[in-house]
Amino acid sequence: MCDTCGCNMTHGNQHLLAPGGKLHKTGQGNEAVTVLKNLLSENDHIAVHNRQHFDRHGVLALNLMSSPGSGKTSLLEATIGSLGNRYRIAVIEGDLETENDAERIRRCGVEAIQITTGTACHLDAHMVHDALHRLNLDDIDILFIENVGNLVCPAGFDLGQHSNITLLSVTEGDDKPAKYPVMFRVAELVALTKVDLLPLLDDFDPERARENIRTLANAAPVLETSARQPETLQTWLQWLEDEIQQHRTHCENAETA
Amino acid sequence: MHELSVCQALISQVEELAQREMVQRVERVRVGIGPLSGVEPQLLQHAYPLAAAGTLAENSELEIENRPIRVHCPTCGKTSDANASRLLCAHCGDWQTTLVSGDELMLLQVEFIRETDNV
Numbered sequence: 001m002c003d004t005c006g007c008n009m010t011h012g013n014q015h016l017l018a019p020g021g022k023l024h025k026t027g028q029g030n031e032a033v034t035v036l037k038n039l040l041s042e043n044d045h046i047a048v049h050n051r052q053h054f055d056r057h058g059v060l061a062l063n064l065m066s067s068p069g070s071g072k073t074s075l076l077e078a079t080i081g082s083l084g085n086r087y088r089i090a091v092i093e094g095d096l097e098t099e100n101d102a103e104r105i106r107r108c109g110v111e112a113i114q115i116t117t118g119t120a121c122h123l124d125a126h127m128v129h130d131a132l133h134r135l136n137l138d139d140i141d142i143l144f145i146e147n148v149g150n151l152v153c154p155a156g157f158d159l160g161q162h163s164n165i166t167l168l169s170v171t172e173g174d175d176k177p178a179k180y181p182v183m184f185r186v187a188e189l190v191a192l193t194k195v196d197l198l199p200l201l202d203d204f205d206p207e208r209a210r211e212n213i214r215t216l217a218n219a220a221p222v223l224e225t226s227a228r229q230p231e232t233l234q235t236w237l238q239w240l241e242d243e244i245q246q247h248r249t250h251c252e253n254a255e256t257a
Numbered sequence: 258m259h260e261l262s263v264c265q266a267l268i269s270q271v272e273e274l275a276q277r278e279m280v281q282r283v284e285r286v287r288v289g290i291g292p293l294s295g296v297e298p299q300l301l302q303h304a305y306p307l308a309a310a311g312t313l314a315e316n317s318e319l320e321i322e323n324r325p326i327r328v329h330c331p332t333c334g335k336t337s338d339a340n341a342s343r344l345l346c347a348h349c350g351d352w353q354t355t356l357v358s359g360d361e362l363m364l365l366q367v368e369f370i371r372e373t374d375n376v
Contacts, residue, residue: 026368028284030284030285030368030369030370031278031280031368031369031370031371032366032367032368032369033274033278033366033367033368033369034365034366035270035274035363035364035365035366035367036363036364036365037270037363037364038362038363038364039263039266039267039270039288039362039363039364040263040266040362041266041270042266042269042270043266120259120262121259122259124262152295153259153295155295156259156263156294156295156296156362177342178342178343179342181293181341181342181344182293182294182295182341185293185344214352215342215343215344215345215352216342216343216344217328217344217345217352217353217354217355217356219353
């Protein structure tokens with residue numbers, strides 16, 4: 001989104017461009033300046049910068065979001081196991097404390113940078129930018145950014161990723177998309193995880209989860225996965241491969257343009 | 258709970274503007290917030306005085322304009338109100354709508370007091 005040319009004006013807020021000019025007097029004689037700028041424009045500015053970095057080096061960046069314990073790291077471990085010999089993968093891990101997740105990823109033979117946020121409930125574009133300085137982007141095809149486990153705040157911050165992936169484990173309940181619409185509305189792919197547990201649960205219906213996502217006007221693919229059952233990951237791996245190919249074509253076209 | 262960091266970003270924009278306009282005091286800041294921005298207006302209101310303390314915006318008033326959720330339906334061509342967990346077209350029920358408003362997190366207007374006596 002651009003904050004300077006006015007392209008962020010929608011039908012809904014056009015009335016804000018009322019006559020009176022940019023700087024005018026109010027009833028009390030104060031001066032008023034009309035701004036119309038996104039409050040997170042500084043974050044968005046760095047996010048655009050991050051995305052340019054990724055594109056220049058042909059890196060596909062994916063932002064993984066979910067509640068804590070829904071299986072982001074497990075999905076990454078399984079993904080590295082399947083694609084690690086064909087693509088160069090790196091991971092940025094976001095957590096409040098510990099290097100645990102980064103260590104799990106490193107045990108798979110992949111570089112991982114841990115960001116510990118202290119009390120911050122989400123990653124922002126600055127944190128990711130700092131982490132990028134510790135990675136050689138020329139050596140990476142796919143960069144996974146594992147956000148802080150939280151279904152609320154991470155959705156509000158653009159990191160410079162190309163796609164948002166939201167995980168929903170089947171133990172969490174199929175109404176999570178309705179309860180956390182901000183998160184599920186921005187997902188470009190939703191992975192239902194731990195589906196191997198479905199026979200034990202009588203209250204999670206993947207079809208209902210899918211309907212709740214469609215009700216948010218989101219057409220994203222909704223995949224049923226289990227990191228413990230590699231055969232369930234085929235559609236996910238294929239989606240990743242398609243994304244990589246599309247991204248490469250995009251970067252090549254941008255270079256020749 | 259990231260309303261304080263959102264507030265700090267808001268204050269830094271307001272201060273930048275106040276410095277550019279060379280004014281001494283900010284009187285009122287108006288923002289527009291939609292439910293799908295993920296920011297809770299009430300929490301933002303509480304965080305505001307904390308973020309504004311010690312800045313040109315200290316003691317200024319934060320006015321929050323709650324933006325409605327509106328969706329446009331390409332199938333029937335109509336626009337309707339919706340709610341955060343249900344973005345369907347109110348006219349034909351189609352789910353493939355596009356959001357017209359409701360995800361705003363915008364600084365709309367800043368009011369200043371210019372103390373011209375000393376100039």
